[in-house]
Amino acid sequence: MDQIEMLAVLLAIVFAVNLLPAFGPPTWTIIAIYGLASDLPLIVIVLAGALAAAAGRLVLAGAFRMLGDHVPPKTRGNLEAARLLFERNRRNGIIGIGVFALSPFPSAQLFEAIGLAKLPLVRFTLAFFAGRLVSYAFYAMTAKQLRDTSLGQEFARMFSDPWVLAIELVMIAALVSLLKIDWRRILERR
Secondary structure, three states: OOHHHHHHHHHHHHHHHOOOOOOOOOHHHHHHHHHHHOOOOHHHHHHHHHHHHHHHHHHHHHHHHHHHHHOOHHHHHHHHHHHHHHHHOHHHHHHHHHHHHHOOOOHHHHHHHHHHHOOOHHHHHHHHHHHHHHHHHHHHHHHHHHHHOOHHHHHHHHHHOHHHHHHHHHHHHHHHHHHHOOHHHHHHHO
8 A cells, every 4th residue: 555545544544533422442543553554754644643633523513513403492502501601701712722622531522512512613623633733743653662562452451441431431421411501590690
């Protein structure tokens, strides 16, 4: 497989994984594997991975934005109030975007929440992209350490690790909880 084909496969895999709303493999593992198994320069792997991940999450958030029109009216009102609360206070916006850039938590649920709340997708996606450039560069550069381990064992450990599964479940529960908060009441108090 030549480098163009390898790059196209990397873009497709990372994009598809980042369309998953939950339980997708972490993108850093794909970046690390490409760093080990391909002839692509690490900078190309990092840039392509971050771009494809951001594009996948943007599409995921867009899908949840459309889904937001089909949630119960009370939930829709809460989401609208959450959006207004976020947009009214510049500090809240900066904190929220910082979470996207630096968060170690699964990003799917974060993008689902901004999609449902109809927050500005481009700003969050750009922050996510910038954060992923940094983290993917770190993972790609340290991928050589994986040469001493069995990749099959590493994947099995990762997908059977109770902490990984627990974090995914907690993030899903947090998203559901976010929808149940009476954001209008909070907005009215401020």
